[in-house]
Amino acid sequence: MLWGVPRDAPLPGRRGGRVNALIRHTMCALIPSGGALPGVAECGVDAWIVRFRAETSVMMWIGVVAGSVLFVLTPVWTLGLPVPSLWLGPERLDAHASRLGASSIYPLRQLVLLVKMMACLCWGVDPRVRAVFALAPYPPDPGTWRS
Amino acid sequence: MALVSHLAFSETDVEADADVIVVGSGAGGASIAVHLARAGVRVLVIEAGAWRAGSDLPSSAYGSMRDLLDNWASNLTMGRAGWPIVQARTVGGTTVINSAICVRTPADVFARWQAETGVGGGLADRVWAHQDALERELSVQEVPAGAFGRSNTLATEAATALGWHDHAMRRYVAGCAGSGQCIQGCRALRKQSVDVVFLPEVRARSGVVWSNAPVDRVVFERGRAVGVRGRFRDPTGRRGGRFVARAPRVVVAASATHGPALLRRSGLRGAVGTGFRAHPGSGVIGLYDDPVDMNTGATQGWASMVMRDTPGLKLETLALPLDMLASRFPGFGAAWVRQIAQYRYAAHWVHAVRAESVGRVWSGPFGQPVVWYGLDKADMVRMRDGVYAVARLHVAAGARAVMPGVAGVPGVIDRDSVGILADGPLDPRAYTGILSHLFGGAPMGADPRASACGEDGAVHGVEGLFVADASMIPSNLGVNPQHTIMALARCVGDGILARA
Ligand SMILES: Cc1cc2nc3c(=O)[nH]c(=O)nc-3n(C[C@H](O)[C@H](O)[C@H](O)COP(=O)(O)OP(=O)(O)OC[C@H]3O[C@@H](n4cnc5c(N)ncnc54)[C@H](O)[C@@H]3O)c2cc1C
Ligand code: SF4
Numbered sequence: 001m002l003w004g005v006p007r008d009a010p011l012p013g014r015r016g017g018r019v020n021a022l023i024r025h026t027m028c029a030l031i032p033s034g035g036a037l038p039g040v041a042e043c044g045v046d047a048w049i050v051r052f053r054a055e056t057s058v059m060m061w062i063g064v065v066a067g068s069v070l071f072v073l074t075p076v077w078t079l080g081l082p083v084p085s086l087w088l089g090p091e092r093l094d095a096h097a098s099r100l101g102a103s104s105i106y107p108l109r110q111l112v113l114l115v116k117m118m119a120c121l122c123w124g125v126d127p128r129v130r131a132v133f134a135l136a137p138y139p140p141d142p143g144t145w146r147s
Numbered sequence: 148m149a150l151v152s153h154l155a156f157s158e159t160d161v162e163a164d165a166d167v168i169v170v171g172s173g174a175g176g177a178s179i180a181v182h183l184a185r186a187g188v189r190v191l192v193i194e195a196g197a198w199r200a201g202s203d204l205p206s207s208a209y210g211s212m213r214d215l216l217d218n219w220a221s222n223l224t225m226g227r228a229g230w231p232i233v234q235a236r237t238v239g240g241t242t243v244i245n246s247a248i249c250v251r252t253p254a255d256v257f258a259r260w261q262a263e264t265g266v267g268g269g270l271a272d273r274v275w276a277h278q279d280a281l282e283r284e285l286s287v288q289e290v291p292a293g294a295f296g297r298s299n300t301l302a303t304e305a306a307t308a309l310g311w312h313d314h315a316m317r318r319y320v321a322g323c324a325g326s327g328q329c330i331q332g333c334r335a336l337r338k339q340s341v342d343v344v345f346l347p348e349v350r351a352r353s354g355v356v357w358s359n360a361p362v363d364r365v366v367f368e369r370g371r372a373v374g375v376r377g378r379f380r381d382p383t384g385r386r387g388g389r390f391v392a393r394a395p396r397v398v399v400a401a402s403a404t405h406g407p408a409l410l411r412r413s414g415l416r417g418a419v420g421t422g423f424r425a426h427p428g429s430g431v432i433g434l435y436d437d438p439v440d441m442n443t444g445a446t447q448g449w450a451s452m453v454m455r456d457t458p459g460l461k462l463e464t465l466a467l468p469l470d471m472l473a474s475r476f477p478g479f480g481a482a483w484v485r486q487i488a489q490y491r492y493a494a495h496w497v498h499a500v501r502a503e504s505v506g507r508v509w510s511g512p513f514g515q516p517v518v519w520y521g522l523d524k525a526d527m528v529r530m531r532d533g534v535y536a537v538a539r540l541h542v543a544a545g546a547r548a549v550m551p552g553v554a555g556v557p558g559v560i561d562r563d564s565v566g567i568l569a570d571g572p573l574d575p576r577a578y579t580g581i582l583s584h585l586f587g588g589a590p591m592g593a594d595p596r597a598s599a600c601g602e603d604g605a606v607h608g609v610e611g612l613f614v615a616d617a618s619m620i621p622s623n624l625g626v627n628p629q630h631t632i633m634a635l636a637r638c639v640g641d642g643i644l645a646r647a
Contacts, residue, residue, distance in 0.1 A: 034484030055213055060221045094480040101479035102554075106576040109554065110229065116483075117474040121209040124470025133469060133490050135442065141210030145197035145382060146238075146358070147155045 019065055020049045025086055026068040027119035029097045030112070032090075036132050040119045043126035052118065064118055067111035074100055074108075152350035154357045155198065156379050160388040165191035165355070167643065168375055168394040170362045170409065173240015175616030176400030177341035177349070178281070178633035182640040184352040188647070191392055192349060193375065195361035195401070197382045198238035198342065204332035208471035211331045214382065215244050218515070222404070224506070224582065226521030228575035230427060233583045234402055238358050239342025241402070242629060245583075246329045246447035246465075247318040247338045249287045250626040251278050252634065264621045265593030266602035270638065277634035285319040285339040294325030296444010298494040301435070302464050305544035306451055313451040316463075319629075320445075327466040329446035341633075360390060363514065365397055365413040371610035372397040396643055398604070399589075400616040400636065407508040407588030407618055408516035410599075415606070418599045422587035423506040423520060424623050426499040427580045430465060431534055432475065432550040433541030434559075438491040441466040455625045459501035460533045462540065467495055475579065477550055477558025486550070486559065493550075496540060498533030499584060501625040502526040508588040520582070527573040530580065535568040552579040584628050589614045590621035604639030615639040 024045055033039035053061060075081045075088060078099040085096055101116070103109045123129055127137040154161070169180045172194040180190045197214075205214045212219045217236040223229035235241040252274055261267035281287075290299070295315070306313035319339040326335060336343060346356055363377040374394055379387030399406045403423065410419045446466050454460040467475075472495055476486040506520030522530060538549045542562045549560050551568055554577040560567065571577070591614075592598025595607035598621065604613040615636040617628060624631055 030479050030483070032480055032484060034481055035488060037484060037488065039484075052209075057219045057221055060219045063221070094482075097479040098482055104554075106228070112479070113474065116479065120473035121207070121212070121470050124468070124473050125207045125209065130469065134438075134440065135469060138206040141205040141207055141214065142203055143205075143210070143214060143382075144203045145155070145199050145214075146153065146203065 020046070020053065022072055023049050023064060023068045023115070026071040026115050027122070029071070029085065029093050030101070030116045031119045031123050032094070038126065038128050040123045043123050043129065045119070045122055048122040063111060063114045067115040070108060070111055071100060071115065152355050153198065154355070156359045156381050157388045157390070161390040162392070163191060163355070163390070164393045165189045166394060167191070167396045167398060168193060168392050169398045169400055169615075170375060171240060171399070171401035171406070171616060172238050172341070172346060172356065173235070173400065173402060173616065174242050174341060174629045174632045175636040176240065176398070177345040179398055179400065179615045179636040179640040180349045180354060181345040182637045183643065184349045184354045186644050188644070190349060190354040191394065192346065192354065192356045193360045193362055193377070193392060194238050194356065194358050196235070196237035196358065198356070198358045199243070199332065201334050201336045204334050206331060206334075208331070208468050211244065215332060222516065222518070224518050224520040226519060226575070228521065228578070228580065230575070230580040230582055232404060232518060232585065233581055234404065234585070237342075238346060238356065239340045242340040243332050243342055244330050245629065247320050247340070248447055248450070248627045249282065249285070249317045249319050249630050251275065252624065252631040253626060256622065256624055259622055264591065264598060266591050266621075270602055273638050273641070274631070274634040277637040278630055281630065281633055285344060286321040287317050287319055288321070289315045289317050290323060290445045290448040294323040294445045295448050296325055296327070296441070296466070297439045298441040298466055299444055299448035299464050301439065301494055301544040302449040302496060302540065305540045308543040309540065311451050311453040313449060313453070316445070316448050316450055318445070323445050325444045327442040327444055327446050328468065330467065330471070357390070359387075362401070362409060363412070365399070365409065365612065366391070367413070367609070372612035396611050396613065398613045398615050398639070400614070403585035403588045403617040404508055404516035404518055406614060406616055408510040408514070410589060410606070411508075412510040412514060415609070417595070417607070418597060419589055420508045422590035422621060423508050423518060424504070424586040425502060425520065425582040426461070426584035426623060427502055427522065427530065427582050428497050428499040429530070429534060429552060429578050429580045430475065430495050430497040431537040431541060431552065433494045433496065433544065433546035434489055434548045434550070435492050435494065435546055439494045440491055441494050442468060452626070454536060455501065458529050458532045459625065460529060460536060461499045461501070461625065462536060463497050463499070465495055465497045475550070475552055477552070494541070496537050498537050500526055500529045500533055501623045502529065503623065522575055524573060527575060530575070530578055531568070531571045531573060534571060534578070535565070538565040538568050553577050585617050586620040586623060586628065587618060589618040591619045592621055602638070603642035605642065613639055613643065
């Protein structure tokens with residue numbers, strides 16, 4: 001374990017896997033389950049992060065990594081607890097997410113919002129989520145073009 | 148000229164020639180290309196993005212960002228606030244992802260251009276004549292009642308209650324199916340985007356389209372434009388061969404950000420890159436007692452121009468997909484879950500600011516456009532007024548609460564307290580703004596020191612080089628710009644034909 005992140009976290013590579021796991025941790029804290037709604041953890045987030053990493057722009061990836069690292073390192077600032085967010089229990093993690101997301105410091109707020117936006121892209125396509133809102137499942141994104 | 152009428156990629160180097168090269172296949176580029184092709188001109192359209200037919204179009208917001216949006220919509224304004232600049236990078240340009248709203252250029256716009264830039268004698272009549280034709284060619288019609296949906300209906304009721312003049316949108320759509328998915332591209336092919344209507348006609352008239360072909364530079368010889376060069380690159384990032392295309396006339400129609408960046412990369416200076424403007428906007432979510440199901444109905448079916456002159460706003464409905472709008476619901480963690488649970492009861496309406504602030508466009512180190520832009524105080528007051536106006540509209544429609552998306556005020560405000568938005572912050576960093584209507588960067592004008600091109604699109608001081616997209620527009624419009632851009636591009640085409 002490194003900072004509570006399993007060494008067998010998703011591909012690619014151990015170092016990449018840890019970065020992915022930090023993103024996963026942040027996304028799951030921002031978009032948990034509740035009531036009839038599954039959280040992003042139940043919406044295939046691990047595979048989604050691997051795909052996102054492979055497909056997105058460099059700037060977008062850097063932003064999401066920066067937002068997640070920031071999230072992990074700042075409980076000392078939001079809660080006065082000198083531990084990474086990975087060590088927080090559910091209630092404190094939730095309080096940390098709320099306080100960081102509402103920060104008065106613009107770049108911090110924007111980075112956390114970016115991770116939330118990306119998590120919502122993953123969460124909002126899940127057929128179970130869409131069913132709760134009476135939305136039809138999406139057909140797959142073909143990713144094809146005219147050749 | 149290559150023999151095929153669509154070249155999507157090439158592993159090997161390619162050379163071609165044409166009568167006219169058009170860089171960019173969006174509203175401006177496709178419109179001028181088909182106009183020239185109809186006159187028998189051999190046109191080569193060179194587009195950075197891929198060509199996605201109906202069956203290639205994505206369903207999800209993720210797919211739209213990956214497959215259609217320029218750089219995942221992660222190009223941000225450089226200024227106090229980093230607001231995303233939303234554009235498409237695909238054959239058909241931003242018309243593929245837009246809501247196809249058609250608004251004729253208001254007369255006051257031409258009067259302003261004439262007063263401020265010296266262009267315009269007779270321009271209005273020529274633009275309007277082209278707009279008449281474009282409306283026929285692109286099947287412009289009002290959103291049919293069957294595709295209106297509850298969100299648009301609520302807005303109509305609200306405007307009636309407030310006594311605000313409003314209207315159902317007129318759009319370039321033939322028989323809207325009301326899927327609320329315009330931003331992912333219209334899989335039902337009802338939207339008459341230029342990739343569906345104009346570019347097939349260009350090909351049928353002996354024109355050629357290259358896709359996945361970002362132009363790197365305009366090529367000059369002895370002070371005149373003689374072609375362009377670049378390198379094929381497919382959506383996976385795979386690099387192909389280099390291309391060189393030659394023509395006595397080159398039209399840059401790569402948008403108000405990429406166009407000026409390309410011209411600057413090619414060595415042009417002066418007013419190139421100046422005069423960038425926009426209609427920045429933001430949205431307010433209203434929460435209702437009964438389900439709204441905003442994704443049923445036309446994406447944007449309703450608008451009001453009652454505030455176009457004072458304070459300078461356009462109000463519209465805008466249904467966004469769940470996966471895109473969810474992050475706009477306030478809160479994080481469990482607090483967010485409580486809010487998003489109300490999604491079915493939510494309607495998302497927006498305002499666009501007729502901003503007077505002016506910015507600049509540069510070409511960044513990797514060729515990407517860098518846009519320096521921020522709102523001055525008067526525009527920030529308009530921004531704040533816009534949020535308040537949309538909130539009032541929701542209240543008039545019966546919303547029990549609104550979610551304004553403004554930092555520093557509560558994430559959810561009950562209907563009796565929306566007045567606090569009238570005193571909201573004037574700091575742009577507090578707002579969730581975006582830029583989708585862009586203008587300038589190569590503005591037209593009579594004075595070569597203050598403008599990049601004339602009203603005929605001809606770049607000052609360079610033979611054979613023209614601009615025919617949003618970048619030539621020297622002011623805001625206060626209305627949706629596609630109709631103006633397409634008609635101006637055709638006026639540029641008229642000038643090219645007259646010179647030929
Ligand atoms: C979400 C959204 C909704 C909108 N809705 C409406 C609406 O309903 N009605 C309306 O009037 N307006 C709307 N607009 C605005 C409107 O779509 C644009 O103003 C218009 O499409 C701009 O036309 P253009 O030709 O300047 O650029 P674009 O249509 O953006 O076309 C530029 C093209 O150039 C290509 N390009 C860029 N760089 C290069 C290069 N180096 N080499 C080759 N090709 C290049 C791009 O990939 C792109 O395809 C909307 C915009 C957005 C973002
Ligand atoms: S609302 Fe749906 S059917 Fe209508 S134009 Fe947009 S994508 Fe096409």
